[in-house]
Amino acid sequence: MIRAAIILLLLATTTTQRANAQATRLPENEIESQYKKLPPLDLLLDSAMVFSPVLKQQDEQIAIRQLQLERKRKQWTEYFNVETYVQYGNNVNVISNTFDTGLNNNLNTSSTQTRYGVGLTFKYPIFNLFSRGKDLSMAKREISAASHQKQVLILELRKSIIELYNRVILSHSLLTAKIEALETSELAVKLAELDFKQSKIGISELSKVTDANMKNITEYQLALSELRLSLELLQEICGYQFLGK
Numbered sequence: 001m002i003r004a005a006i007i008l009l010l011l012a013t014t015t016t017q018r019a020n021a022q023a024t025r026l027p028e029n030e031i032e033s034q035y036k037k038l039p040p041l042d043l044l045l046d047s048a049m050v051f052s053p054v055l056k057q058q059d060e061q062i063a064i065r066q067l068q069l070e071r072k073r074k075q076w077t078e079y080f081n082v083e084t085y086v087q088y089g090n091n092v093n094v095i096s097n098t099f100d101t102g103l104n105n106n107l108n109t110s111s112t113q114t115r116y117g118v119g120l121t122f123k124y125p126i127f128n129l130f131s132r133g134k135d136l137s138m139a140k141r142e143i144s145a146a147s148h149q150k151q152v153l154i155l156e157l158r159k160s161i162i163e164l165y166n167r168v169i170l171s172h173s174l175l176t177a178k179i180e181a182l183e184t185s186e187l188a189v190k191l192a193e194l195d196f197k198q199s200k201i202g203i204s205e206l207s208k209v210t211d212a213n214m215k216n217i218t219e220y221q222l223a224l225s226e227l228r229l230s231l232e233l234l235q236e237i238c239g240y241q242f243l244g245k
Contacts, residue, residue, distance in 0.1 A: 028179070031224060034231055035172050037242045041165050044238040048161055049154065051239025058150040065146055069139040072132075157237075164234045171227040178220040185213035 049055065192209040195201045235243050 028224065031175075031228055031231075034243050035168070035227065037244075038168065038231070038234075039240060039242050041162065044165065044234065044240055045158055045161055047240040048157055048238045052153075052157055052237075054153055054157070055150065058146065058153055062143060062146045062150065065139065065143045069136070069143060072135050072139050075132075161234070161237060164230060164237065168227065168230040168234055171223065171230050175220075175223040175227050178216065178223040182213075182216045182220045185209075185216040189213045 188209050192201060192206050196203070196206045231243060235241060
């Protein structure tokens with residue numbers, strides 16, 4: 001009775017394993033379809049150069065430094081000042097007339113006048129005069145450094161995409177190998193079950209075959225997950241939607 005119970009349990013376990021294996025292989029066709037949509041590497045690289053938020057941020061840094069340089073070039077104009085004044089008051093004029101009679105007659109006249117004036121002044125600090133050249137040179141170097149940093153980011157981004165692209169290809173190859181290994185082990189389990197029922201092999205031999213099949217199922221699931229993850233990461237980094245929603 002104990003032997004019969006063990007046999008039934010073992011057969012039930014192998015049946016469950018086979019059912020689980022078939023269930024886990026349902027996404028296989030979907031992943032294979034997504035892999036076939038994988039665009040050429042050059043297309044993904046070009047898309048990443050346009051989409052990358054890191055490169056866009058660096059472009060903004062370069063633009064900011066260019067504006068700062070332009071401001072430094074025109075900074076001397078800030079030291080021009082326009083001065084205006086207004087004067088309002090009364091003016092008194094004395095007019096003296098001498099008549100033929102010898103009498104001298106003085107006439108006083110007064111008028112109210114408003115005067116306006118405009119002046120332009122230029123006050124430039126001596127210290128700024130000597131440091132202006134260095135400030136402009138430093139601003140130019142900051143732009144150059146930011147431009148070189150962008151090239152470094154581009155190289156790093158291209159490297160990441162190339163590595164991830166090849167990782168996708170490798171993951172697909174590994175998945176193909178795991179599928180073949182799983183199909184072989186599944187067939188081995190079926191044959192082992194048949195031999196066991198016919199008492200050609202013992203429980204230990206059947207157990208070894210089912211354990212090997214279980215290991216292949218696990219490796220298959222890992223390979224499937226790795227390919228899916230690699231495809232999704234590649235799409236995310238490049239900003240090119242090829243997997244669909």
